[in-house]
Amino acid sequence: MEKKISIAIDGPAAAGKSTVAKIVAQKLSYIYIDTGAMYRAITWKAINRKINLENEQDLYQLLKMTNIELKQDGKNQRVFVDGKDVTEEIRLPEITNHVSIVSKHKLVREEMVARQQQLAKNGGIVMDGRDIGTYVLPNAEVKIFLKASVEERAKRRHQENMRKGIPSDFEQLKNDIANRDRLDSEREFAPLKKARDAIEIDTTSLSIEQVVENIMALVFERME
Numbered sequence: 137m138e139k140k141i142s143i144a145i146d147g148p149a150a151a152g153k154s155t156v157a158k159i160v161a162q163k164l165s166y167i168y169i170d171t172g173a174m175y176r177a178i179t180w181k182a183i184n185r186k187i188n189l190e191n192e193q194d195l196y197q198l199l200k201m202t203n204i205e206l207k208q209d210g211k212n213q214r215v216f217v218d219g220k221d222v223t224e225e226i227r228l229p230e231i232t233n234h235v236s237i238v239s240k241h242k243l244v245r246e247e248m249v250a251r252q253q254q255l256a257k258n259g260g261i262v263m264d265g266r267d268i269g270t271y272v273l274p275n276a277e278v279k280i281f282l283k284a285s286v287e288e289r290a291k292r293r294h295q296e297n298m299r300k301g302i303p304s305d306f307e308q309l310k311n312d313i314a315n316r317d318r319l320d321s322e323r324e325f326a327p328l329k330k331a332r333d334a335i336e337i338d339t340t341s342l343s344i345e346q347v348v349e350n351i352m353a354l355v356f357e358r359m360e
């Protein structure tokens with residue numbers, strides 16, 4: 137039987153990480169873990185509970201008693217918080233615009249990373265996020281850093297929002313994405329950064345299929 141490897145996919149907002157990670161996982165019959173969904177899930181609960189998002193201790197205590205599950209549903213993944221399906225709600229602008237505040241806290245990240253490493257411990261995993269190659273799975277056999285211009289990323293997310301019926305203003309979205317990238321890159325603990333041994337793919341003028349092909353070629357190289 138071929139070796140089950142770990143694949144880390146990082147990059148800024150709306151670069152195409154989850155889209156290609158999902159396809160790569162499907163092709164390999166691997167487990168796909170969307171770590172951004174986990175940070176979105178705790179942000180959703182904290183906002184609902186009216187927790188001060190700057191209060192690291194309160195957020196950590198909340199997370200400790202929160203069950204976050206990612207369940208495969210055909211081609212899609214559904215996200216559950218304490219048994220409640222929050223898949224759609226965690227993508228709303230109110231959540232998106234607050235996740236980077238919650239995710240900057242060291243205690244929150246350490247707890248999330250422990251959960252993510254537990255999920256990945258048997259290999260056969262595709263995980264996407266901001267710190268997977270640098271911090272969560274430093275020994276991943278394949279590390280990818282996806283990027284694209286902010287203009288292109290905002291365009292893609294805007295189209296996605298329109299498709300899903302989520303309110304969306306292109307200029308606002310562009311500002312929000314740039315702002316989130318800045319917060320994620322400048323935070324002290326496990327910031328968004330390309331791992332030294334990650335392969336960078338600029339997807340600005342690539343199709344989803346082309347990005348997947350590039351990644352699959354790297355995967356097969358490492359599996360040999």
Ligand SMILES: Nc1ncnc2c1ncn2[C@@H]1O[C@H](COP(=O)(O)OP(=O)(O)O)[C@@H](O)[C@H]1O
Nearest residue numbers: 149150151152153154155292296339342343344
């Ligand atoms: N290479 C690509 N070309 C065009 N659109 C893409 C590409 N990759 C992803 N998309 C689209 O861009 C949007 C954002 O992709 P997503 O996978 O959610 O990004 P991320 O997980 O990095 O935030 C989605 O609507 C997706 O269909």
Ligand SMILES: Nc1ccn([C@@H]2O[C@H](COP(=O)(O)OP(=O)(O)O)[C@@H](O)[C@H]2O)c(=O)n1
Nearest residue numbers: 149150171172173175235236239265266267
């Ligand atoms: N490994 C990760 C994944 C996400 N995040 C945080 O979670 C937010 C949402 O991540 P996401 O991947 O769902 O965001 P999109 O790129 O899909 O918009 C990011 O902006 C980060 O603040 C993180 O800090 N570390």
